[in-house]
Amino acid sequence: MSAPLLQVRGLTKRFGGFVALDGIQVHVGPGERLGLIGPNGSGKTTLINCISGALFNDEGSIQFDGQDITRMPPHRRARLGVARSFQIPRPFRSMTVLENLRVPLEYAARSRAGQRRVIDEAMELLESIGLRHCAQQNSAGLTQVDMRKLELARALAAKPRLLVSDEAMAGLSSAEVDEILEILLALNRRGVAVIMIEHIMRAVMRFSQRIVVLDAGHKIAEGTPDEIVNNPDVERAYLGE
C-alpha cells in the first residue's frame, strides 16, 4: 500500500470545556475518495477546519505528503495542495466570478502552475464546471447552485492534490446533486484525492471508496460503503437507541 497523502493522528480539539474532536485518526491515500459522515454536531466541519488550517488542533498531528503541517497557516497548506470548499459559500463579493478564480490561481496554484495565462485557465475551469456563462457576473448575485459551483471552482483553481468538499450539495435538487457529483468524480479521475462531507446518502455511497463515520467527536466506524450501511453502531448513532 502506498504511503498516505494525508495522515491525521490523535487529533484533539477543544472549545473551552467542550471536546469537539477526541483522538481522531484518519488517513487518505493519493487519489482516494473518502466519505466523511456523521450526525450533526459530530465534528466533521471542525475536523476539516483543522485539516485546512482554519483552526489549530490542541493535540495530535497532521501530515500531508510526508510533511508535518500541524502548525502551518492555511495559506501555506493551500500552496502545498490542500483545498477546501466552505459549507456556506464565501465568495469574494466585490469580484466577478472570473476574478474570484484568479485569486487561488495566482496564489495557491502559483508554485505548481504552468506557463499559461491565468485568465485562460480560469475560463477553462469555468467551462468545465458549467459557469462560463456568468464569468463576468458579480459573484454576489449568483443562484444557490451556481454559488456552490463557484465555491468548488475556487477550490479546484488552487490545483489541489486533496480537496475537501464540505456539504457542497446541501439543499440542491436531484439533478443538481448529480451535476456536482460528476464534477467531483471528474476531478478525482485526474488524480485528486477527495474528502466528501455530505448528508445526502446516495451521493456518499456512490462516490466513496471508503467511509469514516464520526459521532460526538469520536470515530465510530470506518470501512467500505457496504460495511458502513450494515454497521449497527452507525445505525445507532443516526437513529438513537
Next chain:
Amino acid sequence: MFSADLLANAVVAGILLGGFYAAVAIGLAIVFGQLDIVNIAHPAFIIVGAYIAYILNSRFGFDPVLVGLLAAPAFFVVGALIYRVYFLAFERTGQESLSGLAFFFGVMFIIEVVLILIYGVDYRLVQADYIGQTWRIGFVDFPLRMLVPFAVATALTAAIYTFMSRTFMGRAIQAVAQDRLALQLMGADPVRIKQWAFGLGIATAAIAGSLLIVIGPVEPSVGRLYIGRAFAIVVLGGMGSIKGMFIAALILGIVESMVSTFAGPSWSPAVAFGLLALTLALRPAGLFGRR
C-alpha cells in the same frame, strides 16, 4: 521612598479611581461587550454628560451627581435614536466593521468640535460641598471627590448587574448577542432589544460624566484619554460580564495609581493600553469572558 502609608494611599486611591472607571466602562460593557458594537464615541458622550452637569451646576447650583441621574433618561432616548440610525445604515446591510467604526469616529469628532465651538478649550469644573473635603482613617486619605463617585459607580454597577440578571429585558439583552434567531422565535424583537441596550449604555454616560467632573476639571478633548481605558476594562473583564468589568476596572485603577505614584503621572494613559495588549496576548477571553 517605599513607605507603608504611600503604598496604602496609592492602593486606596486606585480602588476609588477604579470604581469610577467602572462607571465609565459599564456603558461600553453593554454595547461592545454584549452587542459587539464598537462605539468609540462613548467617552465623548461622557464628556457631554460632564458639560451638562457643569452648566446646571454653575447656573442653578444643582448637585452634579443629581444632574447626571436626571439627565440619564434623556441620554437613553438619544442613545436609542443613534442605534436606530446605526442599525438602518450599517447593521442591516452588514457593513458594521469599517463603516460602523468610521461612523462613531465621526460622531466622536463632531461632539468634540461642537463642545469646543460653544465652550472653548478652557477647563470647566463644578462646585459642591463635598468636593474639597477629605476623610482620614489612620494614615489613609479618602478624598470625598473620589469617594462619592466610587459609591455612585458601585451602586450603578450593582443596579445594572441586577437588571441584567433578574429582569426580562436584561436577560433578553444578554441573549440577543448569543442567539438572535432563538430570541426571534421566542417572540422578542432583536432590534428593539438592542435599541434598549444601546440607550441604556448611553444613559450610563450621563451619570459617568457627572462623576467625571466631580473628580476633576474637564475640557472637550479629555474624552479621548478614556477610550483606551474603557476598552481595556471591557476586554480585560471579559466580553459580556458586568462582574468581570467591575473587577477589571478596579485592577486598572490600582495599577494606574501605583504607576502614577511611583513612576509619574504622565505614564497613566499608557497603563490602559498596556493592560489591553497584555490581555489580548495572553488571555483574549478576559477574566470572565463568555467566549
Next chain:
Amino acid sequence: MKSAAFWGALVAIFASGLALTAVLENEYYYNALYLILQATLMAVAWNVLGGFTGYVNFGSAAFFALGAYTTVALNKALGLPLPLLILAGGAVGGLVGFGLGYLTLRLKGVYFAIATLAMAIVIETFISNWSYVGGARGSYMLTPEKHLWFDSYIQMLFMVMLLLTLVAVAISRMLSSSRLGRGLAAIRDDEVAAESAGVPTLRLKLVSTTVMGAMMGVAGAPFPYFVTFVDPVSAFNLFIAVNAIAMPMIGGTGHWIGPVIGALLVGTTQEIVKVTVSSELNVLIVGVMLVVFITLAPQGIIGLLQKRWKRKP
C-alpha cells in the same frame, strides 16, 4: 482607466502646476493648494490600508507627525536637503507602520483600530517629552533659502507636494491592479476565504501598513517648512486624522481614485469655508460630511456613480 491615459493625465497635471507657478503670484492660493494636496496624499495613503484591506487606522496623524518631526530632528542635526528629509520621513513612517502591523494585525479589525489610537497617543507623548525637537513648546523652522527657479519657497513647496501626491496616486493605482492588489481585495472581501485560497494574509496586510505609514510620513516631511512652527498640537491634530478617514470614505474606498475625489471635494470645501465663514466651523464640516456620507452613501461618491451607470442600458 487605460495606462496611457493615466500617465498622460499625470504629466498634464504636473505641467499645469508648473504653468501655474509662472503666472499666479498670490501666495494664498499656493497655501490652499498645498493643504489640499497634503490631504489628498494622506487620503490616498489611508486608503491603501483602509480601502484595500478594510482595516481602519485612527492614528494617521501620528504617522504624519513622525514625518514632520523627522524633518525637524534631522534638519537640526545634519541640515539635510529637502529630498533626503522626505525619504527619511517616509522611512520612519514605513518602519513604524511595519511595527504596528506586526504587533496587531493578527488581532481582529476592531482591536487593530484601537491599537492605532493607542499608538498615536504613545507617540505623541514621547515627542511632547523630547526636548531636542522642542517638546511641548514646539520648534521653529527657517524657511528654505533656496527655492530653485520659483518666485517663492511656497511655490516650490506646492510643486513638491504636487509631485509627491501624483507619485502616491500612481503607486496606489499600481497596487490596486496588481496581483498584490487582488490579494488585498480578497482579504477585504473575506479574509478566511482568502487564506484558504493561498493568500498570505498577514504578509500582505503588513505590506499595506508599511506603504501607508511611509506615504503618510512623506506627507508630513515638508510640513515644518510649510508652517515654520511645529508643535505636537498642530502635528498630531485630530483634524488630520479625521480628514484622512473622511476623504476616502466620502470619495469611495473601493477604487484608487476614490480618495482623490473625496480629498479634492472636501479639501476645497474646507478652504472655501475657512475664508468665507470661519475656520472653526470648517473643522466641524468634515465630521458632519463623514457621518452623513457614511450613513447615506457607504460606498462613497464612486459607489453612487457606479449605481447610476449600472441603471443606464
